[in-house]
Amino acid sequence: MxxxxxxxxxxxxxxxxxxxxxxxxxxxxxxxxxxxxxxxxxxxxxxxxxxxxxxxxxxxxxxxxxxxxxxxxxxxxxxxxxxxxxxxxxxxxxxxxxxxxxxxxxxxxxxxxxxxxxxxxxxxxxxxxxxxxxxxxxxxxxxxxxxxxxxxxxxxxxxxxxxxxxxxxxxxxxxxxxxxxxxxxxxxxxxxxxxxxxxxxxxxxxxxxxxxxxxxxxxxxxxxxxxxxxxxxxxxxxxxxxxxxxxxxxxxxxxxGLLTVRQERMGKSMGNVINIREILKEVRPELLRFFLLSSHYRSPVDYSPESLDLAKQSWEKIVISHSKLKSLNAKESEPVFVAEINRFRKEFENAMDDDMNTPLAISVIQSFIAFVNKNMEKFSNLDKESALTFLEDIDRIMKILPRNDSSVEKFIEILLDTRKLTKEKKLFEISDYIRLKLRENGIAVEDTSEGQIWYRI
Ligand SMILES: [Zn+2]
The missing domain is CATH 3.40.50.620 (HUPs)
Structure with a gap:
């Protein structure tokens, strides 16, 4: 390193x-x-x-x-x-x-x-x-x-x-x-x-x-x-x-390096100081981490709602894929992707070993996510496991995946089961209502071939 x-x-x-x-x-x-x-x-x-x-x-x-x-x-x-x-x-x-x-x-x-x-x-x-x-x-x-x-x-x-x-x-x-x-x-x-x-x-x-x-x-x-x-x-x-x-x-x-706000130096006299607790009212801490780590630590980073929004788009892709991967019903077959997953891991480590090049490491994560999305349907149990382990190792380092609280998670599962029942009984108004309310509270629900998946955004 x-x-x-x-x-x-x-x-x-x-x-x-x-x-x-x-x-x-x-x-x-x-x-x-x-x-x-x-x-x-x-x-x-x-x-x-x-x-x-x-x-x-x-x-x-x-x-x-x-x-x-x-x-x-x-x-x-x-x-x-x-x-x-x-x-x-x-x-x-x-x-x-x-x-x-x-x-x-x-x-x-x-x-x-x-x-x-x-x-x-x-x-x-x-x-x-x-x-x-x-x-x-x-x-x-x-x-x-x-x-x-x-x-x-x-x-x-x-x-x-x-x-x-x-x-x-x-x-x-x-x-x-x-x-x-x-x-x-x-x-x-x-x-x-x-x-x-x-x-x-x-x-x-x-x-x-x-x-x-x-x-x-x-x-x-x-x-x-x-x-x-x-x-x-x-x-x-x-x-x-x-x-x-x-x-x-x-x-x-x-x-x-310095953090600027809309290209201006942040300072009390400028009236543009953004406190952590203020920004966390609107932005998940994991997204803020992802955004800040998207620049190299020695480079200046400019904050603006637009740049944060841009980061949010690529961050969400990682969060969604992680959720999909977790609920994937993988095949009982020989693993075929493990070597490739390990190559992504090596690339990630190389980027981090080079003076903590987190923007490069994040671009490796993005390529990895594209790879997962493309091949997930063909994953065997072992492929799934090594892809998940890699993502979770990344998360232990960067802490960019929304944290789940197991008691809250249980309630979400109950709501999703209820939603499934209402759909089966064709009570779509209620099932849509559940989905909307969850969304308003930062939980997105998607219907996939594997059933409902959810993730925090
Ligand atoms: Zn000091």
Missing amino acids: KLYDTLNREKKEFKPIYGKRVNIFVCGPTVYDYSHIGHARTYIFFDTFSEYLRYKGYEVFYLQNITDVDDKIIKKANDLGVDPFEISKKYYNEYIQDMLKLRVNGVNLYAPATFYINEIIDQVKRLLEKGYAYVTNDGVYFDISKFPEYGKLSHQSLDSIKAGARVDINENKKNPADFALWKKRKEGEPFWPSPWGDGRPGWHIEDTAITEFHFGPQYDVHGGGSDLIFPHHECEIAQMESVSGKKPMVNYWLHT
Whole structure:
């Protein structure tokens, strides 16, 4: 498998540090508001990535931080006149709810920054002892001039970063681009005691304190949105490699591209932010996943109702074929298609192995669906089984097939039996009514030679 590494700007063969064990860290959200579809894009991708590695037999530990103390949280709390922890608790919870709805469940551990204050303080202490940081009136800062490689991830020279740093009114800093490791307490802010007085952690230090605690100074994959490359991830490298003296901190830096809405950057000031819970009122999570995975994770993706509709057409074909296949009465004969099905599987894996090329993998799935539709009538039991297993493996990775709840499924079966009876008695008004009502509730029914089949849309 090959992965594109932002640091080296090339696809590299994937070799985990500890054999089959893979340690992944992805930057989580700052919990001060609802998550939007830009977040959905990043977290659905890394969920799919972690599931694909599991499918390949790796033992994955996927860790994600939660920034639960931050300027934005404090500002919102002060605006509303509530405790900052009330805000962070609420939106942390909302975030988890959104992720569960999106079926993002590949994360092994969510790590809120405030659970790691001791580790953060300890790391800042070591940076000070080694001479990489200094204390000022308002906090502790990392001295970027002590880390000449600062800029290597975003491919900027230290000089250009220094020149580009906006003139900072903070006269305590040695270089304008130096960043805070610890911020001394200000009125109305949450704080913890530290050797440098009461205060709170800077943003970048929480990630390296958390990853050092769980993974040690070096690990396999660090992910996040590409907007985090500079300065956030750059600062992480400076902190961790200075503290440990070990390079590189991370072997593969993976960054997701931007999500735009109707070709415009999504932002509060643009008034075009689409929250996950808003879109999920109209769109099935599995369709949203399919849509977002239809673009390569490094490419920009543009959202519009039209582009989603287009994705829906090809997504439905997969869902329908899967349903038909499930209810197919296959033949008791020798299998003839197994080798061909395995070829599709290999093609799918090749696409995913090539830097997680999900759009190519999806086109393989589409060819496979066309193949299934063409040959299904000739399938033997074993053909049916291997086709279904392939689709269900894909689903375990991408989670694009609507999930069925077995208790709800039973009721649908009862309704379909009733519909069958009413048709037999030629009570077509009632049978049509049942079909219409099911359709209104996202269940499509089709009459086929195999009887009634249903699927969620
Ligand atoms: Zn982060």
